[in-house]
Amino acid sequence: MAGKQGQGGGVAARAADPAWDYAPAPESRDIVTIAAEYGLFTDGEFGPAADGRQFPTINPATEEPLARVALAGQPDVDRAVAAARAAYQRVWGPMPGAERAKYLYRIARILQERAREFAVLESLDNGKPIKESRDVDVPLAAAHFFYHAGWADKLEYAGLGSAPRPLGVAGQVIPWNFPLLMAAWKLAPALAAGNTCVLKPAETTPLTALLLAEVCQQAGLPPGVVNVLTGAGPAGAALVSHPGVDKIAFTGSTEVGKEISRAMAGTGKRLTLELGGKAANVVFDDAPVDQAVEGIVNGIFFNQGHVCCAGSRLLVQESVADTVVDRLKDRLGTLRLGDPLDKNTDIGAINSREQLDKISELTAAGEAEGAERWSPPCRLPEKGYWFAPTVFTGVSQSYRIAREEIFGPVLSVLTFRTPEEAVAKANNTPYGLSAGVWTEKGSRILWMAQRLRAGVVWANTYNRFDPASPFGGYRESGFGREGGRHGLAAYLDA
Numbered sequence: 001m002a003g004k005q006g007q008g009g010g011v012a013a014r015a016a017d018p019a020w021d022y023a024p025a026p027e028s029r030d031i032v033t034i035a036a037e038y039g040l041f042t043d044g045e046f047g048p049a050a051d052g053r054q055f056p057t058i059n060p061a062t063e064e065p066l067a068r069v070a071l072a073g074q075p076d077v078d079r080a081v082a083a084a085r086a087a088y089q090r091v092w093g094p095m096p097g098a099e100r101a102k103y104l105y106r107i108a109r110i111l112q113e114r115a116r117e118f119a120v121l122e123s124l125d126n127g128k129p130i131k132e133s134r135d136v137d138v139p140l141a142a143a144h145f146f147y148h149a150g151w152a153d154k155l156e157y158a159g160l161g162s163a164p165r166p167l168g169v170a171g172q173v174i175p176w177n178f179p180l181l182m183a184a185w186k187l188a189p190a191l192a193a194g195n196t197c198v199l200k201p202a203e204t205t206p207l208t209a210l211l212l213a214e215v216c217q218q219a220g221l222p223p224g225v226v227n228v229l230t231g232a233g234p235a236g237a238a239l240v241s242h243p244g245v246d247k248i249a250f251t252g253s254t255e256v257g258k259e260i261s262r263a264m265a266g267t268g269k270r271l272t273l274e275l276g277g278k279a280a281n282v283v284f285d286d287a288p289v290d291q292a293v294e295g296i297v298n299g300i301f302f303n304q305g306h307v308c309c310a311g312s313r314l315l316v317q318e319s320v321a322d323t324v325v326d327r328l329k330d331r332l333g334t335l336r337l338g339d340p341l342d343k344n345t346d347i348g349a350i351n352s353r354e355q356l357d358k359i360s361e362l363t364a365a366g367e368a369e370g371a372e373r374w375s376p377p378c379r380l381p382e383k384g385y386w387f388a389p390t391v392f393t394g395v396s397q398s399y400r401i402a403r404e405e406i407f408g409p410v411l412s413v414l415t416f417r418t419p420e421e422a423v424a425k426a427n428n429t430p431y432g433l434s435a436g437v438w439t440e441k442g443s444r445i446l447w448m449a450q451r452l453r454a455g456v457v458w459a460n461t462y463n464r465f466d467p468a469s470p471f472g473g474y475r476e477s478g479f480g481r482e483g484g485r486h487g488l489a490a491y492l493d494a
């Protein structure tokens with residue numbers, strides 16, 4: 001493994017001095033064994049889909065097929081929901097919280113023990129840099145299980161009523177941008193509260209959810225408590241409309257979120273939706289510029305910008321706009337794009353051809369509408385799906401790149417003069433998931449936080465997550481909260 005140049009080679013975005021470059025630092029993929037085929041995880045066992053159908057999952061950095069995975073259909077959804085119902089009635093529902101907690105602690109500890117395996121598998125299937133899967137996705141997933149294990153025997157003290165009860169069977173549909181972490185966000189609170197789960201991972205990133213299913217087996221979790229159905233949109237839709245499900249939790253596009261809302265209207269099922277965003281990251285003239293630049297980079301280039309709360313609109317005060325944009329461009333010149341398994345890589349692969357097409361279409365629209373496009377000099381690997389970090393200046397609020405979620409490494413820069421104007425521009429979006437504020441003045445942080453219509457407002461930081469802190473949106477970003485006490489409420493009848 002040593003000395004072997006990884007795919008993409010970790011090309012520094014700036015055409016730097018050719019005499020000086022990082023040596024390749026590839027993480028070994030030997031730590032993970034990928035099977036040729038994977039089944040559905042139902043009632044504690046892996047098995048094929050009823051009709052035997054499968055779909056491939058690929059490595060987006062190389063387009064190489066990783067495995068063939070069972071494609072769930074209606075009979076599989078029926079079977080998984082029945083297994084979850086039986087487990088809820090016979091085992092998990094009646095089990096004392098302190099006993100449930102033991103299983104959650106066990107899952108959390110196994111996640112830590114097998115962290116490297118999970119990180120490599122996540123980077124292979126998703127395309128995200130290993131340093132992100134290793135330092136963010138996997139540790140946070142374990143933290144969610146630890147945190148919720150702590151709640152399992154204390155639910156009556158969560159301020160949600162003196163005897164809160166579980167809802168029953170939860171159907172959970174998740175996206176591809178944080179495959180393992182979203183599985184943890186969904187499963188941990190549901191299980192802590194005494195519900196059983198049927199989880200539907202995204203079609204481009206099924207592998208870590210299946211490894212998590214294996215961890216559930218390893219932890220001795222009773223059969224049927226967690227079921228994992230791999231498949232595409234139709235499997236998600238079948239789960240959502242299944243009469244045997246008591247609650248649906250969805251993270252994904254606003255478009256599908258709206259469809260789900262319509263499908264569930266009048267059914268009496270409980271619903272939480274975590275949808276898209278178009279967050280403003282607001283930089284005032286008194287902000288420490290270098291820190292703000294780091295926050296801007298982290299806000300939009302973390303995870304290739306495949307982040308619902310990404311700071312995709314930079315609102316910078318006019319008097320410092322040139323300085324901030326210049327320093328930002330300097331910093332972007334140092335980002336390294338390439339092999340996701342290289343420990344020095346900052347920007348990995350775009351998750352799918354479809355997502356790459358969407359990013360390309362929207363950035364072309366930005367140019368056509370008159371914004372000025374900039375990327376650092378950057379050699380993209382020939383195979384796989386890649387997009388250079390991109391900054392648009394001269395952006396008007398009416399442009400598509402200022403209004404629509406791009407979900408890629410693309411920043412739109414707008415300017416403002418007064419705090420009032422910053423608030424008006426930040427709130428000029430149908431979304432309301434997150435926002436960032438950069439200023440030295442504490443009073444201004446509070447003034448802004450009161451006025452920004454966003455579920456999360458970060459001050460002098462960005463993209464910071466903790467299982468104890470509720471996360472969720474307003475308006476077209478969805479409703480309901482995940483994490484903290486508020487997140488428990490979504491899985492309890494109080």
Ligand code: NAI
Nearest residue numbers: 174175201202232233236237252253256275276308405407
């Ligand atoms: P999507 O919303 O289609 O997919 C998310 C999940 O929903 C996947 O598991 C998918 O199989 C499932 N699904 C699809 N159609 C469904 C239906 N009718 N009923 C139930 N489940 C269904 O998102 P997609 O197509 O992967 O991405 C499109 C855009 O959505 C992205 O470009 C991005 O803008 C946004 N998005 C936002 C995310 C977020 O975290 N808020 C995550 C993923 C995508």
Ligand code: MG
Nearest residue numbers: 233252253256
């Ligand atoms: Mg879709």
